[in-house]
Amino acid sequence: MTVPMTPAELYRHGLRLLLAKDIPGWVDLWDEDGVLEFPFAPPDWPGRLEGRQAVAAYMRHYPDHVDLHGFPDVKIHQTAAPETIVVEMRGVGRLVETDSPFDMTYIAVVTVKDGQFTSYRDYWNPLAIRQPGADFAGANR
Template structure:
C-alpha cells in the first residue's frame, strides 16, 4: 500500500477498495487489509463461510471471485460515518454478470467496516444469500470438485 492510501479516511479507503474490485485487482484489494483482519458474513448460506480470519485466508477466499462474478459497476454507494471515526457503514448495489452463465448479476449490500492505521481490520458483510443466483453456487461447486 502506498503512503497516500495509508492516510485515506475509512470512507475513502472503502471507495478505493470498491474500485479495485471492479477492476478485478484482487491482490490490490487484499493489500488494503490488516494481517489479522476479519471478514464476517452473518447471513452466509450453507456452503459459504461465516467468518474468514487473516489477510492470507481472505486472499484465498477472494482469489477466484472474478472467475465467478464479473463485477462491473457500483451504481449506488452511500457511506455513513459512525460515532467511532474508524468505523463506517456502507450501503451499496453492485451489478455485473455471472461468468459461468453470462446471466446478469445485481446485489445489494450493507457492510460495517473498521479501519485502523490505514488497513481494514474488520468487515461485516450483510449480503442477501437469497439474491445469489444458483449458477454462482453451481460454478463454485464444480470448480472445487
C-alpha cells in the first residue's frame, strides 16, 4: 500500500505540475467531489467550482493565458487540523495575450483527504490582472 502525500507534499507537487503546464496532471490531484472556491471573485467570474470536472473545465486553457515561470516565495503553514494547510505564495510569469509581467501573491486554504484536494479556497486578487488589454477572465468563464 502506498502512503498518500501529506497536504504540503501534494501542494508542492501541484505547483511543479503547474510550472510544467501539466494541467491534466494537476486536475488528477483533485478528489472527484473536490471544491475550488474564489472568495474574491468578481461578479462575472465563478466563485465556486464543484467537482473535478468543473475544476478541469476552468483550468483547461490556463497556460494559454498565464505563462508561469516560478513560485519564488512559498510558505506552507500547518493548521490544527492535519489535513488542512494555509499557503502563502507568490507566482511570477507573464500574461500571454499582452506579454506583460504576471506577479501575483496568493493565500490558499487547502484540505486534502486520501492524497487528493477536497477543498481549496484561493484568496487572490483578480483586480491585479484586470489591466487594460488583459482578458484572462473571459477565458475561464
